Amino acid sequence: MDAELRGYLEGWVKSRDWYDSAKDNMTMDEMIQEELREGDIIFEEVVFSRRWWDEAFVVVSIGFLEIGFIDGRTTGDDSAEDKGFEFDMDSICWAEAYTKQIIGWRPKK
Numbered sequence: 001m002d003a004e005l006r007g008y009l010e011g012w013v014k015s016r017d018w019y020d021s022a023k024d025n026m027t028m029d030e031m032i033q034e035e036l037r038e039g040d041i042i043f044e045e046v047v048f049s050r051r052w053w054d055e056a057f058v059v060v061s062i063g064f065l066e067i068g069f070i071d072g073r074t075t076g077d078d079s080a081e082d083k084g085f086e087f088d089m090d091s092i093c094w095a096e097a098y099t100k101q102i103i104g105w106r107p108k109k
Contacts, residue, residue, distance in 0.1 A: 001092040005067070009035070009092070012063055033087055036060055036069055043095075046073070052083035059095040068095035 001009075013019060013031045022031060039060030047070070048055040054073045059066050070091035072080025081087075 001089055005092065005094060008065070009062070009067070029089055032089070032092070035062065036067065036092070037071065039067075042066065043068075053080040053085050055085070066095040066097070068093050 009032045010028060013028065013035055016035065019031070026034070036058075039062050041058060042061055043059040044056050046054045047057050052074065055070050056073050057068055058071045059068045061067075068091075070088060072083075072085030072087075074080050074083060079085075
């Protein structure tokens with residue numbers, strides 16, 4: 001993650017009402033992860049599938065800015081971390097929208 005984005009996210013986390021109660025129990029990286037995972041998801045797309053989890057590129061809106069990151073997804077009761085996924089802070093990035101054409105398939109009649 002670039003320095004400008006990290007500074008923005010650290011400022012955002014410190015402005016949250018839960019920051020003072022969490023700062024003694026969590027690292028800044030953990031608080032950033034928590035805030036991203038609790039953000040309003042505006043886009044999600046699986047980019048890689050593993051045996052136990054999928055890796056998805058997720059875009060959330062944080063303070064009117066779109067921020068993307070890779071997160072783990074499972075379909076079972078266990079979390080992706082329980083299955084071996086490790087959050088990569090370097091995956092956090094500014095996100096931008098783009099237009100994509102999708103061709104679907106259906107049964108031929």
